Amino acid sequence: MVDKITAEIIREYLETVSEEVSKTMENTSVSQVFSEAHDYSSGIFYTKGNQVELLARANSQPVHIFASLTSVEAMLKEFRYNLSPGDLIIATDPYFGGSHIPDWTVMKPIFYNNKPVFFPAVRAHFVEVGGPVPGGYNSLANEIWQEGFRLAPMKLYEKGEMRKDVFDLLAANNRLPETMMGDLSAMIGACRVGEDRILRLIEKYGLVTTLGAIDYLLDYSEKLVRAEIARWPDGVYRGRSVLDHDFGGGEDINVDVTLTVAGDSCTVDLTGTHEQTRGFINSALGNTLSWIYTEFAVVLAGIPVNSGFFRPIKPVVPQGTVVNPYPPAPVGNSTLCIGNDIGQAMMTALAKVAPERAGSAFIDLTIDAIFGNNVRYDNELFISFDYSAAPISSGGAYGVDGWGAYAAPHASLKIPSFEMMEVLFPFLYLQNEYGLDTAAPGQWRGCPAHFMQRKVTTNPVGNHWQVQHSRYPLKGFVGGADSVGNLVITNFGTTDQQEVRVAKESHWQQPGEVVFARKQGGGGWGDPLKRDPHAVLRDVLDEYVSVGRARLDYGVVIDPVTLMLDEVATRLQRLEMFAARTPVS
């Protein structure tokens, strides 16, 4: 038995290694999706029998985390009898443990005494993956082949030798092969850093102690999770989230969650969820599980996330649904939608057992994949995302208002610098600000919506727009209001202006044209009438809330001329509004 102090040191060491692996990749990568938007993740894995265990993960994009576990599982299944020191494996296919084709996982088995013991893996979003549409987000896709080149688990290196032909294959199916090679090399380098650090760990403590610590750290997380769940009242709790559309003609795609708490464990059953659809919102199992566990990680914040964490939570995910489709269903957008809805339905159920931990833990994107040529850089082709239209999804949570970025669990996705975007691409931002009266009311309100206007300067910019959650905005919790919904308008401010309702492929924004995006914040938390009137006043002074809405939404009376809070009138107004509510029978 390893003593607890040593075990805890080893646990923290592995967490640090994960972090270092992530940072190595971030600091050596080429594309700004890695280096700026941080759309990646890493983890250290271990296998015992047929079970693959996540030991530690870096504090980065959480929706990757379970998909990297299932990807490593798929890799080890493929190469169970064919693994050698010096091997380095890649997998990208959603039906081999992945989420969507652009998320690539690279793993390096670490051998000690001729036996593979640990498996550091990194997982990251690639900007280009071949297929009919640059960037891999093909909103017209009905099948996975229409989303990019598929990779089953394959060895990039075998016994230390680079397989040139495999690299050729990746490059031949990529519009930006140099960028891809740069990013892939960053991932490979990061895995090697992980290998070095873990070998040092084993050298220092010996294999027996190191493996002993693994039992400790998995049990430790399990114990903490069980203790928390045991505090939840036993019972059955339901949640539902509905997606506007599936991009393929289907509308109102529901995700149903039934959370059954029994003692110190629980079951998450997604039975009742919509059958798999035509459009590219179907979520492969790895992605669905990532979203389920992400919400648990939010509610159980502070507990180290590893396979021990997952043990008390039993998912039931029926096949043939949007949350576990049969191939060849397209899955390109599932990391966001339907992923967001899995998260939202999950959180709605969890809010009933842990209300004070509930909140908006979703990324809800209005995607804008941009591409074109830039005269400033010799007309070089660029393919990227404009995340400026998408950064806000944080809602109110117990004790905190939504603030200006991605919701907390996804906050490692940085909003790229607008100045940097203007340097890289031929456009200028005319507006990047909060919109008045767009924050979802609550005792703690959501983040106000972000308004963006972007004008193209020298070269036309292609846009693949995809918009969701206009009809079903982000939800509020525990009595907080829902958000305002998303809105994208092309040819903004002209007579030709047009709202993007579902998706718009290859919209060539011409020099001079302005596009507008309203990206909603998350929902509010708690009853708005319970919000501290001084906080409402502060929002009025900050021009987040108008004097009129302060009264209507919050029952807070503010003098429109002096902008002073009238505490007496507010108390009366709120009493009136409480009274006017339909009594709960």
Next chain:
Amino acid sequence: MSNRSTAQDPVAATILRSKLEAIVAEMEAILVNTAYSPNVSVSRQCAAAIVSEHGEIVAVSSALHLYPLAFTAALIVEQYQFNLSGEDILLTNDPYGGGTGVRNFTSVAPVSDGETIALYVAVCAQTEDFGGDLRGNLHPSAIEIWAEGARCPPMKITREARPQRDVLKTLALNSRNPDAFELDVQAMVAAINVGRQRLRELLDRQGRTDLVASIETGLDYSERRMRTLLDSVPTGTYSGEHALEHDGQGGRGAVVKVQLRFDERGVEVDFTGTSPQTTSFVNSTQSAAATCVFLPLIAALRGQIPFNGGALRAIRLVMPGGTLVNPRLPAPTGWGDQHVGHEIATAVTIALAKAVPQQAGRVTANSVLLFLTRREARHGQTLEQVETFDLSNFAQSGADGSNECDGWGVPGATARRPLPSIELYEADRGGRIESLEFIPDSAGAGQLRGGPGTAAVISLPRVDGGIMQITSVVLKGRDLERQNSVALEGGGESTEIESVAVNRPIGDLVKVSLAMEGGRGWGSPFERRPAAVIRDVLDGIISTRAAGEVYGVILDASGAIDEAATRRRRAELTRSTSGRGQQGHG
């Protein structure tokens, strides 16, 4: 026994050549008999070859595939010559690596002799699907190759005798029919292995030095024969050009221009002046374009020479980059072997007609793309493209007449593909071929007339589930009165496809009628033997009216030829039309 080596003995060299040709024929037979895809097993879109250590084709089973195999093998040999073991097998489909379209795969493998490589064997085969937007990888709306399908640069599928399971799995994963893909690859590997075995036997029997020397002799022989043929053409520069009707995406006005320079070093084929590449799938890869040069050339020169790399040495190709005949990545190339393949072949034929009048004849014809895609929801609402029905081959164009015979059947370049089986279509698919016949008066008139065009009326297959969509690209052809056409019939109406339809739902449609142009005639129709004209009338190929008006053949009351009236009539017509067949050539 002579102690001369085979290399110096013409008889022995000829026997060896036959032997090598037998080996490639056997390899192809194995491929055809074991492949899963009907593209190979029925349509024979495949070939086998033996390649020299330096990457030259020594023997090939089909001249249609000579250039694609030659280009692909040469590139692989160059790329991998220091990175191959005797048991390796490589597989590629890359249109930008010697290939044609993404569903056409080529496999190349070394034949080892001890520690070194003596020769290579190669096979190519057309698989059913390799990813992209549209099943079958012929996508009129594609603007990049990745929308047509995935690229596979040369990959080692067997490495040091060990199959690379992970690579094969990934490749199969990118096909809509992964099982068929794997079986087709296995068939290719089987053919490769048989080729290797035969060549190893030959190496054992004859010894490497002698065998290689004999092979060189064979290549030199073909080269010599080819040069002799080319020398028969008067030295000079002959030009031809042919315009592409449309590119499937509304683009018009693209032209293929070619200059043939016959000189003491053979022939230089120069495409300078050809239009820039388009965004659509009509771009031809270099190897597909070279095939469309080679076929009319050998047809016109009538040489009975062994086709191999030796024959190619005398042909110098100048294909400017960024044009229709040598596009740059990522242009799509899926249909380029048909169009602009046909325009390339026609431009070359026009140039050849100036160089060797009386001999040149078209080897290709305007073609039509016509297939149905069935989409079905097998799981939930997810609509998959579960199968395609290629209907474009039920009706075929006629070949041109030549100075030796009437045109019959389809033009040479497409003749290898057997006509699709009507019985199979009806039994297997539940559709019906309502009619399939020659179109009267569609054969170009001439002393030797063209082959008649054909028309088919096809009832669409009945399917239980899913929806059917039709994709078609029609190039009508401008040379003849009778043009290619595709019409969709149903609900009492008939809609002609003007030029392109992509994924058009067929709704209540029940029939497709497809008509293909006939070949052109050779020489003046007034020179045609009246008896032959009458035979055509009896066969229903020529109408009685056309016999009189076009051929000037007059019948008497008993139905026999009125010789005197015919002579008078022909003399009259000759004066009014200057004696040339209106649609003829030569």
